[in-house]
Amino acid sequence: MKKIEAVIRPQKLNEVRESLKNLGYPGMSITRIEGHGKRKGKIEQFRGQEYKVELLPEVKIEIMAKDSDVIAITKAISKAAKTGNVGDGKIFISPIEDIIRIRTGEKGEDALS
DSSP states (O other): OEEEEEEEOGGGHHHHHHHHHHHTOOOOEEEEEEEOOTTOOEEEEETTEEEEEOSEEEEEEEEEEOGGGHHHHHHHHHHHHOOSSTTOEEEEEEEOOOOBOTTTOOBGGGGTO
């Protein structure tokens, strides 16, 4: 089992969610976050004054998935989130040792669905 974390632009969230839903993965956790990568923010203007915004709004999506579904999920996220511009985001994949559904006590892949 794997944990897939994707950090994307907020305006791409609905497209990514729809893409994952069509793939059969409607369950996910979504967190609104702030951060920056290589671009280290951007320069804005307000009333003629320039100022630097260092932390930009982003969205983090977390999904627990079967190993066999990881490639399809990451492709779906990449396709839906891509604009071709700097700041499109990143996808992180981590191994998960176990999952336990609290309500039923199911473990492993049985607890995913």
